[in-house]
Amino acid sequence: MARYLLLKHYRRSSGPDPLPGTDVPMDRWTEQEVADHLRFMDAFADRLRERGEFVDGQALAPEGTFVRHGGEGKPPVTDGPFAETKDLIAGWMVIDVDTEERAYAAAAELSAAPGPGGEPIYEWLEVRPFLGQEPPTDA
């Protein structure tokens, strides 16, 4: 069994370009299109649960703050939010599946979520394997 992160991006500065005509921001969709999209996402998570593959799914607020250590005894230093950040993660799903192919199939299924006109949005999802904690027993 292997664990994968399916990462959804609002925006990316690297990686493949969106398919032509599929990058209409969600706030320009109709109410019905948004509702259908969200319903699809819920149903997708339910299908993963039913298959015994669902681990976690979370959405992130679009705006965040950068924080770092401010020095001994000093408060944390903050910066941002940056409205124009090029890399923005929208949320993720964590799945526990038998094979890498199955992880890709699940990502492709998610990528077919409906968008404007009820058409699949063909969104690029980033699939990343989790690192385990321990190696199998040494021979």
Place this chain on the structure above:
Amino acid sequence: MAGGYAVRPAGMAGHRLWRRWLDHVRSETARHRREQADLDQPAPGPTEQADDTLLLLVLCCHPSLSPASAVALTLRAVGGLTTRQVAAAYLVPEATMAQRINRARRTIADQGLGAGSARDLGRVLRVLYLIFNEGYHGEVDLAAEAIRLARQLTTAADDPEAIGLLALMLLHHARRASRFAQDGSLVTLEDQDRSLWDTALIAEAVELLQPALATDRLGEFQAQAAIAALHADAPSAQETDWPQIVGWYDELHALTGSPVVALNRAVARGQADGPKAGLRALAAVPDGIPRRTAAQAFLHERAGEPARAAELYGRAAREASNTAERDHLVRQAARLRQPAGQPSAGTSTVSRVEEADG
């Protein structure tokens, strides 16, 4: 050749005898397999002697189930763990694990029982080894659970491979306390504190393995157990019987054809015949096999090429599939990049290698 072999006695003379006996078994087995391959087929189906446990195990490891489903169902139905415990052990939500188990049950119900066969036993062994290798998360010790199930299996089925698997698990388990340092970092076999090894478990495994090997029905778990027994037998990494370990890896490779075995054999060759021989053997191992780069780094370090080794350790760290190995490999790279005259604390590998070579 069955019978008449004493359990390995303590002391060096016993070590030598035991190793010689293992060597004898291996060459006999190899000859035997070449001469009468047909006779080496697995024994008649285990269901003939099966009790309920065996039937249940075979059922839970049904061919139509994925390994993960078989693992979950085995732990629930044979191991008697609760769904919550199985879920916690595999770090998934309880509802997810409940579904996985339910689906597995439904699949078996749809497929029907089918006739048990010796091939089913092979699947059971692989599932138990998967459980064993999952180790320990939370409240359930899966390694101990796998050993418990393997014990039940060897009681129900008189099969040398089942015994080989149990012996292998016991030998690995015996080293458990030495596999991680106080700070949680990985300790390689070479650097493990051998005084922490559980000699009672090792003795039990050897006692099990001897008659299994003497049946002359060698399989991959028996061969792996023989290798583990040779490691367990060595008072130090330097005193390991590497030539015989290479011989057993040859056996294992003949049985499985696995590139992972070829990789381990190359590392053993490096120990037995020197790093250059190891690197030559490694050249035949396909790229992309897990730990290939780490093995390459290790052999280049032994060959006295620290800069090349450091670069390879760094690459191996990026390819690692778990954090313990990744952190270990990063430390190896850092150690080799240390300026001369500033040896990092607590790492003795290089000096000990020099001693061994000199």
